[in-house]
Amino acid sequence: MEETVIRFEHVWKSYGEQPVLKDFSLEIGKGEFLAVIGRSGCGKTTALKLVNGLIVPDTGRVEVKGQDISCADPVMLRRQIGYAIQNVGLFPHMTVEKNIAYVPSVSRMDGWKGEDRRKKTEELLRQVGLSPALAGRFPRELSGGQRQRVGIARALAASPDILLMDEPFGAVDAITREQLQDEILKIHRERGLTVLFVTHDIEEALKLGTRVLVMEEGTVQQCDIPSRLLSAPATDFVEKLVCRRREPEVRM
């Protein structure tokens, strides 16, 4: 197996009495695209936020690039990890360009001033399939799909090698969604990123993931390549889930 970039070791997490993750263990290799799927409330978002330290495990540990993140500076850790969330969370008072340049700006990265910033923003906008002419607009002047794209560009700006995406295509129409899926596949291939991608859509998970993790009530049901999920579902839950899809579109 390739070098492990993210490792969960026997993580338990509960809110009050209710356990959300139960003895959750998982390894994600460099360059993998792990699609996480499961019903709403099964703990996908919780698992994702453990990686950038927005949530701290009750017991167990999370390692990123071999380092236990409870020992790391959370701010420095997060600046190295791209983060795109479902509701995008663009800053309404900043232009598209300033939104995209946010992480480089707060981490005072070199080469993100004036003309350089403009060029880099344009390049990122093109990569996510947007016109560079949008750089000066405010988020409220964009369509839902355009906002999602800007959110992805923002997550990519500081050239992270890990990308966390929490249902990033949740709020767009089917056609835009498909385009966005193709964009992210392209970006994953070109940049060799390690991606942790949460979705509740099994077709999306099978299309995007080099591996798919099926979760249910805070436990791992199965974590395997898409074709094996279809040919050898580990539990009834997985079987039911994959049977519900309409047209299988499997990444080989």
Place this chain on the structure above:
Amino acid sequence: MLQLLSSVFTLYQERADWFAGLLADHIALAFCAIVMSLIIGLALGIWISEHPRIAPAVMGLCNVLYTIPAISLLGILIPFSGIGNETAVIALTIYGVMPMVRNTYAGLTTLDADILEAAKGMGSTRLQTLLRVKLPMAAGVILAGVRNMVVMTISVAGIASFVGAGGLGVAIYRGITIYNPAMTAAGSILIALLALAFDLALGKLEKYFKKRGSL
């Protein structure tokens, strides 16, 4: 009524320099209190929004102070700070802090949770989140508090002359003591116009921020 107005105008003409002086004093007095309220109110509002547990206590205290009638607040302060501008500025500041704290706190604690989570998840420090995300997004609400506070300070400064402070209150007070209603009206009208002018200007600014800051 018309007669009163015409005698107000003659007063303005005859004693233009005196009124100009009072107006300048009034602006200076209000300005001091406004700056103090702005700094203290903003700092206090930011502080309690970052430490929500102490917020109810601070807000409660501000509310209590706010309910003390202006005249009695001035009276209470005299033994401590004597008579003159100083007491007036302190009293006006105590009043002005309340709307500033309330709006700063409200503005900073009702922001979109997703946006704040994004800011944190991307690696902003607490200070960066505050300065780059929270305050700009809350600017519209905070500015509404500033507007409220400025207008109130300008008008309440009119009674500051009761503790020997300067400003247009001097004309009001003298008008009352020498039984010259025109003089009282002349001072009051200038205060009202001043407050109105600031209200309009800050309203424009507020609109601009609202337009930029919210979706």
